[in-house]
Amino acid sequence: MRLALLAAALLLAASSATAADTRIPAKALEQAAQLRERALADDTGWKVTESLTTEVGPRLAGSEADARAVAWAKAKFAELGFDRVWTEPVTFPKWVRRSESAEVLGPHAQPLAVTALGGSPGGTVEGEIVRFADLAALQAAPEGSLAGKIAFVDYQMTASRDGSGYAQGGAIRSRGPSAAIRKGASGFLMRSAGTDNHRVPHTGITRYDEGLTPVPSAALSIPDADQLGRLLARGPVKVRLAIDAGWDGEYTSQNVIGEITGRSRPDEVVLIGAHLDSWDLGTGAIDDAAGVGITMAAANLIRQLPQRPARSIRVLAYANEEQGLHGGKAYAERHAANAGRHLLAAESDFGAGRIYAFNTGAPEHARAATRQIAEALAPLGIEYAPGKGGPGPDIGPLAAKGVTWAWLAQDGSDYFHLHHTADDTLDKIDPAALAQNVAAYAVFAYLAAEAEGDFGSQAKPAP
Template sequence: MLRPLTPIALAALVAVMPATADKADVLDPDIRAQAEALMEAGLKDDVGLEFTESLTTEIGPRLAGSDAEWRARQWAMTKLKDLNFQQAYIEDFNLPYWERVSESASVVGPNPQNLLVTALGGSKSTPKGGVEAGIVRFASLADLKAAPADSLTGKIAFIDERMVRTQDGSGYGAAVAKRGGCAEAAAAAGAVACLIRSVGTQSHRMPHTGGMMREGALGALPAAALSPPDADQLARLLERGPVTVNLDIQVKSAESAASGNVIAEVEGTGREGEIVLIGCHLDSWDLGTGAIDDAAGCGIVVAAANLIQQLPQKPRRTIRVVLYGSEEVGLFGGRAYAAAHAEELDKHVLAAESDFGAGRIWRLTSGFGEGALDYAAAMQSVVAPLGIIAGDNGGRGGPDIMVLHASGVPVLEPDQDGTDYFDLHHTPDDTFDKIEPDAFRQNVAAYAALTYLAAATDWDFRKVAAPETDDQ
């Protein structure tokens, strides 16, 4: 049986005390003590790390709709049953399929040299042997969109926009627009292909892939991302005069392929019809082994739920763990889940998703009804000893659960430190060795405590604010 945190352990863990600690009196002391015990157990847990290591080693890359993703679902079912989850099942769905076959780029002419590129998800194929065309550089997607029609006829557009490194990942939202918009804007101006500086923050010769279209359809043109040093090289060459590049991309695609969401549950006792959902995504891009994106997230939520299911007394609400399929190519798993469970979304009391690597959680952001903010404050007061400060109430949830939040489901965002996340994201360097075990376990501890608090209480996270009264 798990024991509450000792005073010594608490003192060792305390990093910050929340300004909202006075709101903690909404929490039953026994529930708090059990959450603290789960937190202490999470800091010592190895189940999540073993789950992540096994997935990335035995399955490896898990491209959406591929045979490898199918094997990952079967693997996950075996692992969840071995961990004695009461229910484990797969909900199938289909999606359009895209797969890279080959990709290369080279400068031709007086300065011949190879460039390191990777095709963007949804890229069309070039003709066999590639397209050979002059490069036209743009500082931003907006600049490319402003190019007159037919001004790029027979040319390759190159967007050379850098991404800003931030702790919360906000630099990604600004930089990623060029990945989805380059091909369409380039085609509108008459270009034959599109190149972008990789959407990432590292300086190594490793291009970052990623999807062009959220719907899974093919983009307007062949499109690829240059590694940052190769983007620099191309820009320097352009300063010296005209540059011609041969870009050769070959892909396979199909109108439909099989995917699915893997689901496991810890059934509640007393309010078992109410659901606390914690999720991740099981698929990955194909360049690395998808360790931080998002095998780590799956290890974190599975380990957290596993700690709770080992308690002698289960919490009142049902905890549902969802390992979403095919997130990377268009949030297909998130949308499929929302559609399949549309009739019970009002019974989803809270949702959270781990999909930002394995860095330490530093802030807790909520997306609650305005009348439930005391609950957010109480939850943060429990995890404050892990170094987690209070965020605001502007949370929308991780990618797969945003559709749930849009349907009215309250969400919780345990915000991870993403300072170096985009050094690895969607690159060949996304591998298991990049995970720092203590930071990973801090995530498990936080998710275990927060999930338990949501499942053990009767809190209404949709609660509206009480109307103001007229004291006159």
């Protein structure tokens, strides 16, 4: 009798666990198939991306164009018929670029194509170049060995679909200047964190450790890094680096938010987003006007359905991602108490290449629903990738507050050919690939919003 009662209890527990599993209704899956096909034939994503890159252009955080981008986003959400549009302030230090140049001095005198790293101070320095193969080599240099010299880190990134080579390239940009200062350097140069072979240097933010006096820091285009390497093979090289840039007080921009209201659970949201700012060299097409176009267009297609999804679809155009995830951090702090009402959050911030994989950070009880979404995405050439992925940059702070992330992996094989350069322009985007992204985000967001059950989001206690 006791064994029979135990067996019955276990059966009841298993039944309850099954009942608690998150699932997506068959009717929603049928609607998603139609939504997917409509999205592939729709050009809203392209039109939004074209509008932002053409009417606003480069959108350096804190610039006059930053304010125009905010106004553009508010107007675009309204034009597309979003039910609610609002802004939330984001305050950050303002960095200004005015000019930069570099040149080889002496018998082989010639100009070098450089761009100041974001956060670099102004100043002109002249010094002998000391080359290092990577960040570790610079960090291992003897103390004081670079006094009066310019450090040059000559690390070559390699291209890959997932952009994994950026881990090292980005680390050199963010940590290299401080390492050089510690060794006594008066300036810092690096081979651009990129995978192209064009004479267009890659910018990006750098950091200076507390207690250090910043020095002028810049990135060389990849051909110019090669040129400098060849010159060094012939003997000592002296370079003059001149930068007119620096911090200029604080600026308050805005996160711009548009929402499609859910029919039965409007206080619960599926969040999709991209960052509105860009660097100032190109027009910020792949980084990240494409993401803005993808997410706005996906939600707009959901809005046009005969029946709204159960939950709201929230699209967030983040402020100042490029200089420190300021918009993402501000949103996460403001909405931390409501983390549990954010069912899932996903970000499009890796260009406009086709999406090839999907996963979520959902717990076991929501894995079946994750698989259902993956099956609906499969006709788009997207594979289910359990155990892989993670939150996008601006979603990271929200995930740390307890919101479950979703990952729609874009093919970034050529992303770092263009990233943070003057070549980041609209002509680099394939409209068909952009439409595939819109279709994927529309299907994902719609099905998540229709799910019966949750994906594990839960507000975490403040540390």
